[in-house]
Amino acid sequence: MESEQYEECLMLLKAVADESRLRMVGLMSERAYTVSEMANVFNLTEPTVSHHVSKLHAAGLLRLRMEGNQRFYSINEKRLATLKAYVNGIEKLPTRAEKAKLDTAWIEALEWSEADKKVLRDYTANGKLTQLPVKTAKFLVVLKWLLTKFEPGTHYTEKQVNAILGSAHEDFATLRRSMVDYGYMRRERGGGDYWLTPEDEKSS
Template sequence: MSDPDALRLLGLLSAPDRLRALSALVLGAATGEEVAARTGMTGKEALQALERLERGGVAVREEGRWRPRPETLREAVSRASAARAEEPVPEGTGAEEAAVLRSFLREGRITALPVQRSKRLVVLDHVARAFEPGVRYREPEVNAVLRAFHSDHAALRRALVDEGFLDRDSTRYWRCGGTVDL
């Protein structure tokens, strides 16, 4: 999630007192006293948490009563999802492959290697495109390329070899599979 509002809201709700206060509002508390009673906070702590939630836009005070504003969270998630859908993918990538890449890559880096094999193959094929067919690479060169995609370059290299995207002998690696861009 890269949307600044979504990140701000995550930060706001990462404090346990504010999360408890918002939860109390969602469960029906409407006054500072009710929030304090439901959360185990003091009245002052509850009021501070509620005021911070109000400044963050996830709670509102109307006529002396508090209520949650879950629409603020939904809107932030919607904006973050829209931004994620706009992540660039290689030209000519099908809709299903693009969806997989958008799920597992952020700004060109792999966030997690998919467990499901079909999705893992899509991500590995994307990585394999960084290697020129017919060129032999030393291990440090392969590692340098793979570090651009993921911090665990050894696991990524192993997956590429195991799934047939790269092959190797005792000193060199080369691309032997995957989609070739024409």
């Protein structure tokens, strides 16, 4: 097993190395769920579920489907198959081409323009940002992707926002400020609660 494959294997194992996340994987293997639905099933708060979902999504284990303002998450079967292959210790490991295809499966599942998908392919690896784009247009695509990690109507503490954004890139402070500066998120005066800007307020 090459060093890159060891890293991928460890990353996937860490993503599911939590009882709640393991249960969520099992649940979402049956059908797509919203964060709210999973919060009710597991008797957890929505921010807590969002945190777990962001970990699984960052590892490429989840697919996201939008229906209006609702986000439905389901298992990315191809990515889960990769994890199973590592755990089972199969002899033939994925080729680089196969690995690259699996790594970007979550991007291809997005109902976005090809140009926006290309930005994610260029700036992410294994569900994480490799660097922050310098050009504003590309940076906004990255912010658009990060928005999918938050649920509309849910309030988050700064610590929770940092954890969610930090799962995508170590410079969560820049990402958090940018979310607010570009009007994608609202922040309580003094840096308290954060929440997604409602659709009817985005132009204000």
